Every structure is written in C-alpha cells, then in structure tokens.
Amino acid sequence: MARAREVVSSKVEACAASERLPWRISTSPLASTRVSNAVTRSALTTRGKVAPSDSRGKGKAGGTYEPGQRQGSTPGAGSSCQSSSASSLPVAIGPANTISKPTVSIHRPLGDNRRVSQDAAELAAWVEQTLGTDGIGLARLPVEASTRHFFRVSTGSSTFVAMLSPPDTEDNPRFARLARLFKRHGLRTPQIHAADFDRGMLLLEDLGERDFAQAYAIGEIDAPLAGAVRDLVTLQSVPGDGIAPYTLTRFRTELAIFTDWLLGRFLGLDVPMAFADVGEALIEATRSVPQCTLHRDYHCRNLIWRDDGTVGIVDFQDALFGPACYDIASLLRDCYVEFDEVRIAKWRSRFFALANIDCTEAAFNRAFDLTAIQRQLKAVGIFARLYLDRGRASHLGDIVPVLVRIARLGREYPETNEFSRWIARDLLPRAAERLEQSPCVP
Secondary structure: OHHHHHHHHHHHHHHHHHOOOOOEEEOOOOOOOOOOOOOEEEEOOOOOOEEEOOOOOOOOOOOOOOOOOOOOOOOOOOOOOOOOOHHHOOOEEOOOOOEEOOOEEEEOOOOOHHHHHHHHHHHHHHHHHHHOOOOOEEEEOOOOOOOOEEEEEEOOOOEEEEEEOOOOOOOHHHHHHHHHHHHHOOOEOOOEEEEEOOOOEEEEEOOOOOEHHHHHHOOOOHHHHHHHHHHHHHHHOOOOOOOOEOOHHHHHHHHHHHHHHHHHHHOOOOOOOOHHHHHHHHHHHHOOOOEEEEOOOOOOOOEEEOOOOOEEEOOOOOOEEEEOOHHHHHHHOOOOEEOOHHHHHHHHHHHHHHHOOOOOHHHHHHHHHHHHHHHHHHHHHHHHHHHHHHOOOOOHHHHHHHHHHHHHHHOOOOOOHHHHHHHHHHHHHHHHHHHHHOOOOO
C-alpha cells in the first residue's frame, strides 16, 4: 500500500510539474525574477491527527482500503517557492500540536498560465491606471476550483489583490454586493477599491497572506477556529433577503457531480444500488435543521488568519440560504485538513451553543455529519471535473484522502453504512489504480 502511494504521488507530482510556468509577473523593466510556481504540499492522514489533507495515502488496487488504517511514512521532495500558500508547509499536527514528518509531497500548480498570461498584461495596465502609478508587481496566487485568478499587487509602499474574474462564468456584481452586505454586518470581507465588471477586473483589499491552512500547519489551530466560529455565528444572522435558497434540486445536482464526473467519467464505475437511498438521506438531513445564510465554502483556504486576531473571509460569492449545519461542517470536516474527532466535537458544540439553533444538539450533530458527507462527495466530483474538463491536476491527490474520510464517517450511520463499505471495498482501490495508471492522461 505504501508503494502504491509513492507511485501515485510521483505521477501526480510529474503532472503538476508539467503545468509549471512563470509565477511572478512585473511591469517594471528592471524586474526579471521568475520563480517556480510549484508549492510543495504534504501531510499525514491518520486517526487522531490534524493534517493538511493533501496527504497522499492510496489503497493498492485490488485490495480493501481500510479507513483509519495507519499509513507508512514516505518523505516527500521539497520545493522552494515564494508563494504565501499555507500548504507549502510540509507538516502534520496532532492533538497536542506536535509536528510529525510528512508522508508525501506534491506540487500545487497555478493553473493554465497560457490563457491567464494574455489577460494579466491587460490586468496590470488596468491596475496601474486605477492606482495612478507605474511599475507595479503582480505576484500570481495559487488557483482553486474556479475560473477566477488572483494576483498580489505591490506598489512598493502598499499591497492589493487583483482579481481576474471572467464575466461569462462569474457573477461579479453579486460578488461585490455580497462583500458589501457581509461587511455591513461586521464581517471582514475585502473592500473593493475598483471594478470593471464588463472586463472581469477587480482591485481588492489585501486581507493578508496567511490563510487558515498555513496557520494550522504551524500549530495555530484553536485560536483561528475560535475566530471562525464567532464570525460564522455572525454570518448566519445576516438576513437572507436577496440570497437564493439552497434548493433540493441544487443538492441533487451537486450529488450528480460525484456520480457523473468521479464515478462515470474519471473511474468508469457504475453508480452502486445503495447510492439512491444514500442521496435522499443526505438531502433529507439538510432539511432537518433550521435554515440561514451560508458562505457555502467556509474552509481553511478561504479564511485568512490576520495578525490582529481577526478573520478575513474570501470566496463568498456562492452564498445561499440553507442548512445551519453546512458551513460549520465545511470548517470542521474540511476537504484539505483533517482534525481529530475530539477537536471536531469541541468546536461543533461551541458553535451550537453560540448560534442558538432551534433543534436538539443530537439532531444537529447527525445533520452535521451527513451534510459533511454530501459536501465531500460533491468535492471529489469537482476535483475530477477540474482535471477532465480543464486539464488541471492540482486536486487529484485530494480525492483518495477525502474518500477515506467519507467511508470512515459513513459507517457511523445506518443510512450510509452499506455505501461506505462499497467505497472502501470498490471505489478506493479503483481510484488508486486510476491514478497509478497516469494522472495526466484521461
């Protein structure tokens, strides 16, 4: 099994390396710095560990991958980079915040540079015109699962974040509207200094370089979580007027991303019989708790841990009105970080007490777990879609660790028990086999 992990990781790493292109752009004629855009990511996924979940544990094809099984340790190759990405820190953090050796490192590529570099020159010119200055620096930030791209702007005396957000795929006026709405309610969303919605260019306040993933990786865990829980209570109190509801149709569409993109297109698997009942049970759980305003992507890469102890909130443009357990499940059962169950229970209970949610805590805890499963199934489908539809291999290594967590958590509930066993018996070995074959070729 350890050998399978090494093979898969090395292939993902090679695929990521093939996507590397210049990372730093500057309009200054004196600047010629070109640094690697690869960000080393590594982690350890074991029971009782907190770990950035780019852990690359893979089950050997043909065998059963046991959730919670302790993995062997394989040192990863480091890579020097000037990125502010939290995941560049190759550590795993246990309950006592002790640092363990990493297992496997992979690169986090910055996406399709060929297209973006054509637009970056126009963005740089627009930023210079907006700021009334020449010779700015644009440091490209790591991309995530969207069509948007971000750059840290340096003028020498101050910094901003420039967002390149294609208007044909992104609702930029909605982003601006939600930023103002959340800010009015005391949340630290970025101020929008300038915007050209027609061209998809926005100049934003720079909320800081250290996201929660980076804070977790150096042992800062409970203080950021306390801030995130506090702000989440505030966010959920924002009136839902003008915020679309999280409909049953949308939930079903999201589950179809898992069956279509991961099972069918990426792995060539049929949907198991057990999934029909599972899907309806997961959707039912979202209706078993009160509804409120949601961020809808409230995790370690979208939360900034600021030097003054406040939380910066980004990537909120997909906010909806939905189940009160959704965002706290996103925070504590993060796709990129795994917390031990003691810490999850502590902060889930703290949130429930502060939010004054009108249901029993037992009902909330059940909905929390089942909603986390729904969200993670959607996520692994999106990771496969990023690769197949956009040629982006940056999230392939996250698929197996997230599936392991789904299988482990699903065994705790009768509605998902049979499905979780199918994941361990059939899906995880097939996923490992698929990645071993060649993660760069569909």
